[in-house]
Amino acid sequence: MENWRSYQKVILPDIPGLHKIETYEREGGYEMLRKVLTDSKWGPKEVINEVKAANIRGRGGAGFNAGLKWSFMPPKQEGVPRYLACNGDESEPGTIKDRRIFEYNPHLFIEGALIACYAMEMDAAYVYIRGEYADWIDMMQRAIDEAYSKGYIGKNIMGTGHNIEMYVHKGAGAYICGEETSLMESLEGKRPYPRSKPPFPAQYGLWGKPTTINNIETLACVPLVMRHGADWFKNTGAANHPGPVLYGISGHVNRPGVYEYPTGMLITDLIYKVAGGIRNGKKLKAVVPGGSSVPILTAEQIEGITMDADSLRTVGTFMGTGGMCVLDEDTDIVKFLLRIAEFYDHESCGQCTPCREGTGWFVKVLRSIYEGRGEMKDLDLLLELCDTMEGRTVCALADAAAWPVRNTIQRFRADFEAKIARSGVYSVA
Amino acid sequence: MPCNMESMNYTFTEAEKAEIQRHIEKYPDRRSAVMPALWIAQEKFGWLSNDAIRLVAETIDIPYAHVYGVASFYTMYFKEEVPPHLLEVCTCFTCGEIGGEEMLAYAREYLEADEKGRSKDGLFWTRSAECLGACDTGPVCQITNRRYVHRLTKEKVREVIEALRAGKEIPYEPIPLNDQSILDD
Ligand SMILES: Cc1cc2nc3c(=O)[nH]c(=O)nc-3n(C[C@H](O)[C@H](O)[C@H](O)COP(=O)(O)O)c2cc1C
Ligand code: SF4
Ligand code: FES
Numbered sequence: 001m002e003n004w005r006s007y008q009k010v011i012l013p014d015i016p017g018l019h020k021i022e023t024y025e026r027e028g029g030y031e032m033l034r035k036v037l038t039d040s041k042w043g044p045k046e047v048i049n050e051v052k053a054a055n056i057r058g059r060g061g062a063g064f065n066a067g068l069k070w071s072f073m074p075p076k077q078e079g080v081p082r083y084l085a086c087n088g089d090e091s092e093p094g095t096i097k098d099r100r101i102f103e104y105n106p107h108l109f110i111e112g113a114l115i116a117c118y119a120m121e122m123d124a125a126y127v128y129i130r131g132e133y134a135d136w137i138d139m140m141q142r143a144i145d146e147a148y149s150k151g152y153i154g155k156n157i158m159g160t161g162h163n164i165e166m167y168v169h170k171g172a173g174a175y176i177c178g179e180e181t182s183l184m185e186s187l188e189g190k191r192p193y194p195r196s197k198p199p200f201p202a203q204y205g206l207w208g209k210p211t212t213i214n215n216i217e218t219l220a221c222v223p224l225v226m227r228h229g230a231d232w233f234k235n236t237g238a239a240n241h242p243g244p245v246l247y248g249i250s251g252h253v254n255r256p257g258v259y260e261y262p263t264g265m266l267i268t269d270l271i272y273k274v275a276g277g278i279r280n281g282k283k284l285k286a287v288v289p290g291g292s293s294v295p296i297l298t299a300e301q302i303e304g305i306t307m308d309a310d311s312l313r314t315v316g317t318f319m320g321t322g323g324m325c326v327l328d329e330d331t332d333i334v335k336f337l338l339r340i341a342e343f344y345d346h347e348s349c350g351q352c353t354p355c356r357e358g359t360g361w362f363v364k365v366l367r368s369i370y371e372g373r374g375e376m377k378d379l380d381l382l383l384e385l386c387d388t389m390e391g392r393t394v395c396a397l398a399d400a401a402a403w404p405v406r407n408t409i410q411r412f413r414a415d416f417e418a419k420i421a422r423s424g425v426y427s428v429a
Numbered sequence: 430m431p432c433n434m435e436s437m438n439y440t441f442t443e444a445e446k447a448e449i450q451r452h453i454e455k456y457p458d459r460r461s462a463v464m465p466a467l468w469i470a471q472e473k474f475g476w477l478s479n480d481a482i483r484l485v486a487e488t489i490d491i492p493y494a495h496v497y498g499v500a501s502f503y504t505m506y507f508k509e510e511v512p513p514h515l516l517e518v519c520t521c522f523t524c525g526e527i528g529g530e531e532m533l534a535y536a537r538e539y540l541e542a543d544e545k546g547r548s549k550d551g552l553f554w555t556r557s558a559e560c561l562g563a564c565d566t567g568p569v570c571q572i573t574n575r576r577y578v579h580r581l582t583k584e585k586v587r588e589v590i591e592a593l594r595a596g597k598e599i600p601y602e603p604i605p606l607n608d609q610s611i612l613d614d
Contacts, residue, residue, distance in 0.1 A: 094522050165455075189461040
């Protein structure tokens with residue numbers, strides 16, 4: 001796939017001032033909203049079908065076809081409100097992309113959210129943004145205010161008789177609020193404990209009403225699909241996981257950053273040709289391809305692997321949020337995993353015993369290995385803990401905490417064993 | 430409820446009440462305004478004392494215990510009286526591998542912080558942060574729930590601390606979109 005070299009950015013194009021509504025309009029912005037609202041060819045069903053055909057796989061981590069999710073909404077009942085929840089919690093470590101949309105192309109997201117509300121016959125969109133993004137919340141609020149004043153949001157949009165409201169909700173520092181049902185509890189003003197499913201949000205969502213939740217980048221793809229067509233989207237990047245995507249590359253590379261390219265890029269191209277290679281001329285040790293919860297890859301494993309679900313599956317990992325952390329040969333993998341474990345321990349809501357206890361034990365055991373007090377049987381204990389957590393809790397945080405532990409131990413076992421072997425020496429001394 | 434001198438100071442102005450009312454109207458259930466109202470209370474009082482929480486509960490007209498339960502869940506709501514400036518240095522995932530811990534340790538050393546991370550002069554406190562969503566410009570630090578300081582170095586840590594000491598505002602640090610020129614070898 002060499003055509004990425006001539007790729008033209010569409011989510012974050014280099015157009016100065018694109019965050020301002022006048023510039024966005026000049027570039028054809030809000031025309032797709034106008035089209036769906038006024039052209040009788042584009043009824044809600046037709047829009048859903050187009051988005052489904054494009055196969056936008058959710059950019060929030062789970063990779064579910066957005067249009068298919070939209071089609072799960074029950075038939076509209078008069079007098080029963082319906083909601084869109086826009087997930088801008090962006091708290092999965094390594095994930096740095098939605099913030100760029102808030103800053104550089106907020107109207108693309110707003111237009112996408114409005115088209116989604118039209119297609120699913122919704123009354124309002126709630127944009128949940130992590131509290132740490134205070135400056136970017138202000139930017140989003142400004143953009144929404146502009147769109148209100150131009151008549152794209154609110155009552156009787158563009159004189160078409162459609163009403164859609166849009167509100168920003170500021171988080172206050174809790175990773176769990178990115179989980180879809182926790183986000184809804186948080187918006188409802190409760191302690192944000194995830195709900196058990198079913199019922200799913202389409203049946204019982206915000207305030208018990210039909211609700212769909214999508215990631216910010218997912219929604220930003222919607223006007224692009226409407227403008228260029230589902231076929232264009234489907235034929236961009238990898239066949240089963242198509243479209244433009246924001247790759248967030250961090251760690252030991254020369255040019256860390258957010259890069260927009262099609263899906264299906266070789267990981268090696270992203271590291272060496274896009275992000276400028278490993279800094280200080282070091283060798284690569286490991287790559288976490290899509291946020292802290294996805295399984296880590298060794299340097300050998302990434303050869304020939306591309307950033308899409310099918311290719312990543314062959315090496316037992318996922319696209320996640322597209323936030324890639326690159327680690328060089330000097331990385332202490334045990335310490336790296338310990339810090340990830342501390343994150344999940346800190347962020348577990350504590351509702352389920354396997355998660356609350358398991359994340360705490362991960363930290364204790366990994367710290368003892370890191371500090372030179374570990375034993376070989378600790379590695380088995382960690383893997384057994386993973387068994388007690390995976391698939392046994394209300395939400396997927398427990399899985400997200402267990403996957404890195406299981407996979408890092410399996411793939412870098414020698415690093416753990418070396419620490420443990422040395423700990424014997426220390427305890428004698 | 431006891432009406433002592435202290436709780437008498439805990440009131441919202443008419444403008445603040447109107448702002449909370451606007452938040453209530455955004456949602457179909459007034460309970461949803463609890464987070465925005467807690468933000469307003471914290472901005473005003475600096476932290477969320479029991480009296481501040483009680484004021485929020487009364488203003489929205491929901492039970493105190495409910496508001497307390499929400500406030501206590503989130504790390505950005507301060508549940509104890511805190512110094513005016515908070516330095517939250519990310520030591521998570523990526524930042525942990527590119528010097529975040531060293532930057533936090535340096536900030537604490539420079540501030541002569543105690544074991545709770547509070548500076549000797551009582552003006553600063555420090556915390557280790559979880560991923561702030563700016564891993565590509567790490568190590569990164571957030572100042573008192575708002576400004577990000579990117580690509581921290583020891584000099585930058587000192588500059589930020591001195592600027593805050595001098596009563597200056599830390600300006601917004603723009604991070605341009607990345608240069609996508611392709612590097613071939
Ligand atoms: C613990 C946890 C945290 C999550 N955090 C986020 C997040 O910060 N942002 C996000 O978009 N999705 C997050 N998700 C995924 C959401 O639950 C949900 O799948 C997603 O927002 C759906 O949008 P999409 O289909 O457009 O990706 C998280 C999931 C879990 C289990
Ligand atoms: S799995 Fe963990 S974070 Fe999710 S609901 Fe259970 S305790 Fe809470
Ligand atoms: S790990 Fe520090 S900002 Fe992401």
